[in-house]
Amino acid sequence: MDVSGLIEVLNLERTGPCKFKGKSLDMDATRVFGGQVVAQAIIAAQRCDETTRRIHSLHASFLRPGKPAAPIEFEASVLSSGRTFSTRQVNARQNNRLLFTMNASFQAQQPGLEHQSRMPAVKRPAELLSRQDQLASNPRNLPRKVVEFWNRPHPVDVRPLGVDHYLNQTERAPQQNIWLKIVGKVPQRPLIQSAVLAYVSDLTLLEVTTLPHGRTALDDEIETASLDHSMWFHRDVDVSQWLLCSQDSPSASASLGLARSQIFMEDGILVASTAQEGLIRLI
Numbered sequence: 001m002d003v004s005g006l007i008e009v010l011n012l013e014r015t016g017p018c019k020f021k022g023k024s025l026d027m028d029a030t031r032v033f034g035g036q037v038v039a040q041a042i043i044a045a046q047r048c049d050e051t052t053r054r055i056h057s058l059h060a061s062f063l064r065p066g067k068p069a070a071p072i073e074f075e076a077s078v079l080s081s082g083r084t085f086s087t088r089q090v091n092a093r094q095n096n097r098l099l100f101t102m103n104a105s106f107q108a109q110q111p112g113l114e115h116q117s118r119m120p121a122v123k124r125p126a127e128l129l130s131r132q133d134q135l136a137s138n139p140r141n142l143p144r145k146v147v148e149f150w151n152r153p154h155p156v157d158v159r160p161l162g163v164d165h166y167l168n169q170t171e172r173a174p175q176q177n178i179w180l181k182i183v184g185k186v187p188q189r190p191l192i193q194s195a196v197l198a199y200v201s202d203l204t205l206l207e208v209t210t211l212p213h214g215r216t217a218l219d220d221e222i223e224t225a226s227l228d229h230s231m232w233f234h235r236d237v238d239v240s241q242w243l244l245c246s247q248d249s250p251s252a253s254a255s256l257g258l259a260r261s262q263i264f265m266e267d268g269i270l271v272a273s274t275a276q277e278g279l280i281r282l283i
Contacts, residue, residue: 003155003184003196009036010043010195018048018076024068027152032066034226035202037092037100039195041074045088045104046191048076053086053106055194060102060229070094084108116234116270117262124266125179125242128159141167145218156200157181169214174249176208181242188238196239197272201231201263206278209249209257217280225279227256237263237271255281 005025012020022040024032038060046055066072072094079087085107092100129137131150142150146166150158159179165172180200186192206224207217217224237243247261257280263272 003182003186006036006039006155006182006196006199007186007192010039010192012040012043012047012074014047015073016075018044018078020044020047020074020076022072022074024066024072025155026068027154029068029152032068032072033199033202034062034229035199037062037066037072038102038202038229038231039199040072041090041092041100041102042104042195042198043191044074044076045090045102046106048088049078051086051106053108054190055104055233056107057232058102058104058198058230060100062100062226062228064094064097064099065225066092066094066099072099079103084110119244119264119268119270120177120246122161122177122244125159125181128161128179131158134163143218145220146216149218155183156203157183158203160204165211165216166218171214172211174208174212174252176204176211176247178204178245178247179242180245182239184240186238186240190236193237193239194233197233197237197243197263198231200239200243201245201261201272201274202226202229202276204245205247205259205261205274205276206257206280208247208259209252209278209280211249212252221282223279223281223283227277227279230275232273233271234273235269235271237265242266243271252280255279 012022015021072092074092076090088104090102161177244264245261249259251258259276261274
C-alpha cells in the first residue's frame with residue numbers, strides 16, 4: 001500500500017458548513033487506527049473556516065473504538081479566533097455514537113526565539129532492514145502477532161533499530177528509536193503534511209511503555225488501546241522523507257502507560273513532539 005490510499009481517506013466529504021464524512025483505510029484490522037482519526041480531524045478543523053493559519057498543537061481523546069467498514073462523521077466548531085491564535089474543536093461520531101474529540105490550536109506564522117533538542121546518534125535507515133527483510137531473516141523466530149501486524153497493508157515503511165525485544169522477555173530501558181517513512185509522495189501543502197505527520201506519530205508509540213517489563217504491545221498477554229494523544233508541531237516537515245521517532249516512557253502504573261516521542265527529520269531538525277497515555281492491561 002502506498003500513500004495514495006491515505007491521501008484519499010484525508011479527502012473528507014463536506015456534508016455541511018463545518019461537517020464532514022470520512023472513510024477508513026483497509027488495513028485488515030478490527031478497529032480504526034487512531035492516527036487516522038487524528039489526521040482526519042486536523043483536516044476537518046482547518047477546513048471548517050478555511051483558515052490559513054497553521055496547526056501548532058492538538059489534544060485528543062479516544063472514547064470508543066471505530067469500525068473500519070462504517071463512515072465517520074466529523075463536526076468542527078470554532079471556539080476562539082484572535083489576532084494570532086485560533087482554536088477549533090472536532091467531534092467524531094459513528095452511528096451517532098461519539099468516538100473521539102479533539103481541540104486544536106492554530107497560529108499565524110511569526111518569527112521568534114528558537115532552540116531544539118539534539119537528535120540521538122543512531123544508525124541511519126539505509127543501514128537497517130525493512131519490515132519485509134526482517135520477516136525474511138527471522139521467519140520462525142518472530143511471534144505470530146508481530147508477523148501478522150507487519151504483513152498488514154500499510155502506507156509507512158517502519159525500520160526499528162532492532163527486533164530483540166520481540167524475541168525474548170528481557171527487561172529493557174523504556175526507550176526506543178524507530179525510523180518511519182511514508183511510501184510515496186505527499187503533497188507539499190502544509191495542511192496535508194501536518195495531517196500525515198499526525199498519522200505517523202501514533203505508530204508504535206505505546207510499545208515503549210512495555211519494554212521495562214520484558215513485554216511488547218503485541219504480546220498475547222497484554223491488551224492495549226490509545227486513550228489520548230497530544231501533539232505539538234514545531235517546524236515545517238516533509239513526510240515523504242525519513243523521520244526518526246525517539247520515544248521514551250517516564251511512567252506506567254494502574255494498567256496505564258505514558259509514552260512520549262520527539263520526531264526528527266534525517267538532517268536532525270526537530271519537527272514535532274507527542275505524548276500519549278494508553279491502556280496496557282495484563283490479561
